[in-house]
Amino acid sequence: METIYKQNLFQGKTALITGGGTGIGLRIARELSTLGATVILASRSEEKLNKGVETIENDGRKVISIPLDIRNIESVQNCFSKIKEKVGECHILINNAGGQFPSLAKDINQKGWKAVIDTNLNGTFSMCQEALHSFFKESGGAIVNIIANIWNGFPYMAHTGAARAGVENLTKTLSIEWAKYGVRVNAIAPGVINSSGLQTYEEPFRSGVQMAKEFNLTGRLGTEAEVASACLFLLSPGAQYITGTTLRVDGGESVFHPFMPPSPHGKLEPILS
DSSP, X not given: OOOSSXXXXXXXXXXXXXXTTSHHHHHHHHHHHHTTOEEEEEESOXXXXXXXXXXXHHTTOOEEEEEOOTTOXXXXXXXXXXXXXXXXXXXXXXXOOOOOOOBOGGGOOHHHHHHHHIIIIIHHHHXXXXXXXXXXXXXXXXXXXXXXXXXXXXXXXXXXXXXXXXXXXXXXXXXXXXXXXXXXXXEEEEOSBOOGGGXXXXXXXXXXXXXXXXXXXXXXXXXXXXXXXXXXXXXXXXXXXXXXXXXXXXXXXXXXXXXXXXXXXXXOOOSOO
16 A cells, blocks of 8 residues: 555554545545554445455455444444444544535435535534544544535535535634644545546546546646545644645646646656555
C-alpha cells in the first residue's frame, strides 16, 4: 500500500470510516490501517463491507466491519455500541458515506430530495453527535467530513449540493461548539475524482464527468489516493492547529476562470494513484 506518510503515524488510534467498503472511503481506511490504526468499516451494503474487509486483510492488516445505515438513528447508536464492545475506543470519524443521483432540479421528486438530504446531511449530523456522546466528549477526537465541490452550485445534483453545503456549515459550527472537548472538525471537498463510485452512474453522465478534466487546471481527474492523502493530513499531528476548515482537493476546479481557461501541459500527473 503506497503512502507518503511515515510508518506507525496512527499507531494506537481507532478510526471509523462510513462508506468504507469501496472507493474513497476504502482508500482512506487502507492508508490508516497501513499506518497502524485500527480501522472500522461501516456500510449499508454487506457485499461492499465484505469486499472492503478482504482488501484490507490482503494488505496484511486487521479490520472490523459493522453494518450501518446512517439515516437510521437506531443503526447509528448500535454502531457505536458495537465499537465500545469490540474495541472500547474511537479517536477518528470519517463521514464518507453518502448518496445521490443525477437529475435536473425541476425533475427531482419529494421522495428523492428527502432521501438525499436525509443521507448526506442528517446522517452526517447523527454520526457526529453520536461520536461525541459515545467517545469524543471524554477523550477528544477528530472528524473529517467528505463533501463535494459546491462553490459554484451543483447542476444536476441540486439535492446533494444543498446537503453538502449544509455539512460544510455544520463543520464550522461543530468545530466551535466542540473545541472545548478537544474535538477538531474539518471537511474535504473533492472535485471530480476517478473513483469506483463513478461506475454507479449511467451514460451520458459518466462521459460528461470524464470531460471535466478539460476544465481542470491540472488537466486530469483526481485520484482516490489524493483525497486520502489530504484526509490523513487533517487527522495527523501536523494539523493539530487546523479546525473548522474545508480543504479543496479539486485541481483548481473551483477557481477555474473563463478569462484564462485551462490548457494542456501534462506537468501535474498524480504521484499516488
